[in-house]
Amino acid sequence: MTKREQALRQSVADLKDAAKSLMDEGKQEEAQNKLNEAKAAKKDLDNFLALQKDFEGLNVSSPQNSGAGLQPPSTKDEEKPEYKALFFKALKGQSLTSEESEVIGEYYARLTAGTGEDGGYIIPEDISTQINELVQTTDDLRQYVTVEPVSTNKGARTLERRADHTPLAPLSEYGDPNAMAEIASPKFDRLSYNIDDYAGFLPVANTVLADTDQALSSYLVKWIAKKSRATGNHLILQVLDTFNKVDLGDYTGIKTTLNVTLDPAFAEGAIIITNQDGFNYLDQLYDKNGRPLLQPDPQDATKKLLFGRRIVVLSNKTIATSSGKAPFIIGDLKEAIVYWDRQQMLLDMTKEGGQAWRTNTTEFRVIEREDVTKWDEEAVVYGQIDITVQPEEIPEG
Template structure:
């Protein structure tokens, strides 16, 4: 039954109850008028159901045709909607411990995404694509680093450092290639790690539509995956800049980082990554002419540029925390606002296994007692440093007021 038909059926039942109440109150005239409305509503409902029956019959005929086509060896690949339905039904059947519809089972079995090495099953690629799209928000740090898709759990990549600023030599016709200028090659080894958590859902979720169940699950996975990958990227940034922090207290300190400390090729593609506190500090800072050093991006007025050149990327203080300065071992006397400046795509590589898997359980912990189901979700990736000189961490020290 469609959503529209269900809504109309509810109105019919409500109208019946209202008519009974009018009869009990002796309001015969009002009851007759209400009954006329009820008849009209009932007719509309019957028409809707007839249309849905026709549609179901049409769908059945089409499925029969598709099956006949498949037998002839001309079967078409399932649509994205079919895959989504089959995926949700697999989850629901797993929660209910019931047998999966044969048609949906064939769709899931026909795909390469089946059981993974840790148990459970892999999320179909089309669904993962939707999750990736939901993950791409302004505070998604993954978009600012280099991402390398990988198909193995461990391996390595050989990349050239300073590739943008190291030109090729001239080579005469039929001459041998010289080796005087050896590229600065660096091997980056990766080992895919497993991250994950459990989403506890109630039985009521199973009564919802496949679209709503999938939408709820996708949003949750996207948020948790983004938070997990952000944390890993920030941890790696902190590691490669540890003990090399630069104090920032004036506009000239900022200029020195981009003019001198960073290589010109790196500075040309640099961004500034900071938190709410650091952004607010920069947003109130003025140069010697009294102009604010942050200027709106002419291509997008919602974004700001440092010195009108370097994009500012702001994340929450909860994500990128301020460091505490304690003078007597207990009381906080100041805070250090973090300011990462450089080309993060040159500094860090995220090796993405591109494989999200799901496992279901109704027996773990206190789930059974609370009539809940646990959906265990796993994500796999690794974050490694490449060019540690491609990013500088600045620290803005601000005393605690009072």
């Protein structure tokens, strides 16, 4: 693929993404104008390809090369097998041929609106899968919220709150204006997102780069998984921290929250998120017959339930106890928080920037793109309990 063709294809993709983003924001007229620009750019691309084909028809075929050669990625977003090898070659600081650079550049151009110099190299799909599998531990909060994959850096989605769901009205009622004084309309939220880049840095001894691709991959996957989980948790907790804090008094406040404060639509799927201090407080509660308040989860003996709800324990370093008050976040996070996943993770390296040159290391930078927004604050109660106060005796049962 020539640079001209690559530029034309990128222009079409950018304009199409921009049109989609405008459409998501409800700007239909602007979206239509941008879509017309995309159609015009597509026409330019088609004309260029047609002309290029005419030129190829004039070429005399050359003897076939016995080597396999590199094939640029197809027009589909499929990852070619050679991309992974080139990915590691680039990360190790080995020089790429112009043909190899073109393969990486085109694959990147199809997946992002920026350039390779701005972010790095797209992490191969199988390595991304390994990272995601490592990330998915019980303390990864992203599994408890609503995850919306997005293909643009900015946009909006329309979602209906569970607690406000309204029944379908008989069609006949709409035909007779006197049959119903008012037909309840469903309530929708228009949620906007604005993807941002989040980066982390890791110095790696140059001896590691001399090892196999598999060894380097294993080393980086573990580090990226930890960074990704910590970033997701931090962003989600940042949004939850904006919720109104409620003094629960003691453990009975948790039961009242589940029974009364939360709408049944939220209480049914509720979980309880706390830190190590909060879990320790609950784990030392016994009724007068010596039976613990926390019960083992029948599906996983290593986990505990409180009033039939799962307990998710975060590190005290992740969410701290403040002035003796431990956090107890109770409710359905899937209805309270939306995590917007751009589904792009990039990796780059330098042997000269940062501290790399002075320490004889290679500095790796990972970037992931995401956003987190509040949805329905009624779906969650952010409670606090003063764990320095001894609770009253728990009644039997």
